[in-house]
Amino acid sequence: MRFVVKRLVLFVAALIGLSALVFVMLRVLPGDVAAVIAGTNATPERIASLRDDLGLNKPLVAQYGDWMLGLLHGNLGVSAVGGRSVAGQVVTRMSVTFPLIVLSLLIALAIGLPLGCAAVLARSHRLRGLYHGIAIVAGAIPALWGGLLLILLFSRGSGLLGLLPAQGFPDDGWSSPLRALASLTLPALTTGITAGASIMRYTRAAVRDMASSQAVDMAMACGMTRTQAVLRVALRLATPQLVSVIGLTFAQMITGVMVVENLFALPGLGAMLVTDVGNRDLIAVQSELFLLAAFFLLLGLVVDVAHRALDPRLKTAGITSGKATA
Template sequence: MRFLVKRLLLFAAALVGVSVLVFAALRILPGDVAVVMAGTNASASRVAELRAEFGLDRPYIVQYLDWAGGLLHGDLGMSALTGRSVAAQVGRRAAITFPLIVMSLVVALAVGLPLGCAASIARSPRLRGFLHVLAIAGGAVPALWSGLLLLLLFGRGVGLIGLFPSQGFPAEGWSGDPVRAFASLILPALATGFVAAAGIMRYTRSALDDIASDGGPVDMAMACGMTRTQAMLQVGLRLATPQLVSVVGLTFASMITGVMVIENLFALPGLGALLVGDVGNRDLVAVESELFLLAAFFLILGLIVDLTHRALDPRLAAGEEE
């Protein structure tokens, strides 16, 4: 409980720090937010109107407390461009982005874990060398390039084998046509997942090789009658799980930036397109809340990985007690 309380307090402090940084980036740094939102050719009266409308004429501390209080109550503010709630816009776009990230992670695990295990278990130097080169080459391929390649191969209407939708997302969303909505995310998920799989493959192979080089657990399992493959998969992989959980968590977080690029390529109206559009349209009030939500997501993911890692590896708790 002491560890949990400590981590939660650090998480709360990090959230406050992130909110201050995001607020300062759009308020304290050189430049007037109202002038940026209004445009360079706007009149002074229009700028003053925007400053009064969004409370930019008040002291900074009052603006921050008002914004932070709204965040605590789930109020992300109103978009200056559309006049709609930022929370509603983010919720609608997140219904596309987060399923895409989850699908990409499933692809990365389904490809990276087996290949990483095979790279560690394989006895043939040629096979190990091939898998090693495959992992390096896969990690060097940009998600944008892999997405273009998948479009040319499997995109409906533009590819050699038109199996999946090449662009767009159903206007009615998941509730209207879930099959079509799922199909529209397959190619983007493959493009992001294949690149992330290379990293998981390298980390899996490295973790298993380290455990095998120690000799103790794997050799003991083999002495009990297991084959080397059985010992590596049943004992070595279980011992490597805490480390792999951290890697998967970091991979999941890094997929957010990769997904933003893929969303633009496949014309998906997700969070990436929303953030890019709001920045381009100078809707900085919405950008402020959207950046905070992204940062909060990273912090939440880090907290979950930290707690999971400790739960899976009792040695961490034993080390602190000593």
């Protein structure tokens, strides 16, 4: 509990620091949201009136306080350009982005874990080299190039096989689950293949180290085959390391998915953020960036707690350290 409480305190402190950083950095950028809303032919009086209506004439400390107070009440503000609730837009876009991230992670795990274990179990030097080459080549493919290649192979209309849609998302959203899932398949494959290559490399390294441990030798002495010992013992011992890698990969997928969303014309958070940045909608952008940063920090917190729960050595180290300090 002491470890969890300490991590929660650090999590809250990091959130406050990030909120201040996001707020200040957006104010440093050139341009004026009031001038964007008013248009190119607006008079200075009109721009000044809009700045007053949007609260941009208040001191920065007061603007930051109003924003933080709204966040504490679950109010992300109202878009200065569109006049719509930022929270409502974020929820709508999340229904596209987060299923895409989860589907990409499932594809990455389905690729990375089995191939990583297979690379350890391979007895042929050529086969091990083949797995190594696959990991390097798949991990080096840029997301945009990989997405275009998948479109040319599998998309309807312009693809060779014409199996899946390559643009857009159903207007009725997840009311048509099969259509929605089909729209996310190619983007998820684009992100999942690259992430799967990364997980494959980490899995191969972690399981290979554990495969040469005494625990695996003992399991084989008790009657297990090498394959059984690697999959049942070595993989289980490597799980804490893999949880950390998978958590970081999941966080990195957020930025990768945002690029892919624009390629496949998906109405997700990435497209929303790009549009709001172009419109200089500071109220919307600062809330969106804060939510993304908070999600990164939350993933780090979950990974830390899960790693400690899965690896008893960390608990023992913490107890020993506490006794030594006492």
